[in-house]
Amino acid sequence: MENNLLYRVKEQYDNLKLRDYLKHYENLSSRMIKSAGIQKRIKVNGKVEKLNYIVKLGDEISFNITKEESQNIMPEPMELDIVFEDMDLIVVNKSPNMVVHPTKSHPYGTLANGLMYHFKETNQNCIVRLVSRLDMDTSGLIMIGKNQHAHMVLSRDMQENKVVKEYLAIIHGNLENKSGTIDLPIGRRTEDSIKREVLEEGQRSITHYEVLESYPKGDLVRLRLETGRTHQIRVHLSHLGHPIFGDVLYGEEEKELIDRQALHAYRLEILHPKTREKLELQCDLPEDMKNLIENYLK
Incomplete structure (x- = not known):
């Protein structure tokens, strides 16, 4: 077709x-x-x-824009939480603890493997063109362009800040101001460091936040990225002294409470790559974050 x-x-x-x-x-x-x-x-x-x-x-x-394409990713049956799909775009709510794309250490069981299976089963001649990515331990919405044009337009929109990305995080302690903007530069001390920090010589990084709920042991915070630096939300919150629960890199391991960082990409506002119609997409807080609030924070 x-x-x-x-x-x-x-x-x-x-x-x-x-x-x-x-x-x-x-x-x-x-x-x-x-x-x-x-x-x-x-x-x-x-x-x-x-x-x-x-x-x-x-x-x-x-x-x-339809053409024959192939990709060296093994199709694997898995349950995908598809939030939106049409001929040009698919948006999936990624589960926690799932790698997005195959790597040497994670060749199978990735979101891309599941997507290839979905395309095959539904007779769609598509490859996995990731527009956005999430860390393995971050859950939530990921955009995949289903053709070269969709990927190009959405990637350009991301660069031009036409895509609104909002996250939910559960943090240690209570933020002093219930809403505000964190405008602090982020960088790496050395080229081979995985960890990012607030550094004077870093790239300008802007995160807007609003506390949705305050509990005795922490806050549920909504965050909107104005810039898209690696680990931006995690670095900013940790720098303020309010690391995300379960964040091993910028806080501490808390497997008895949650086995990953309590960060979820819950909302996207985008312009459709072909029609330019505005799409507002969102998904619920995952069970492990709900349980953290119910069983520990309250």
Whole structure:
């Protein structure tokens, strides 16, 4: 089944080569345009045209973004919590303690393995194009573009801060201010260090927060990232003296309470990569974080 981008040439864009029109006015990548041209996936007024075709006012351009693709990831049956899916995009609520993409130490059992199985079972010719990622121990919403165009547009939106990402965290102690902004630079002392810190010479990092519930032993906090540094929320909260429960790297191991950091990517606000319609997606707090609140914080 074809998945087409449809464009109509306006007066100010006519007399351009097809490749230049698609690149400069529809913001498609040169690589994507070249590949589609070679594979004859671009039509003008219903007829396949070469990339040096001169576009005219009123021309209808159809760009088929469906193509044969393969990826060296083993499909594995697993239960996926799919929050949204259409021809261009799939958003999944990742379980805690799950690696997103296969690595040497985790070749199987990853979210990507489950997605490949899902695509295979539903006869979708897709590969796993991750737009966003989460640490193994962080649960919540992850975006996957189902074609080259969706991945390109969503990645660009992320870079241009057009994607709203909100998290829920359970932290030690009670924040002095119930809402605010943490604007502190984050960096690494050495290139080979996994751990990040608030460092004067680091990259500017901005986290907005609001305390949703205060308990005697901690707070449930909603956080929104304005910048997307590695471990940003964990570093900022730890620096304020309120590390996330179960955060081994920036706090302490607390397996008797929760076996991972109590951090959950619960909400996304995005523009659909093709229609540009606003999508607001969210998922519930996972059971292990609910249990931490019920059994320990209250």
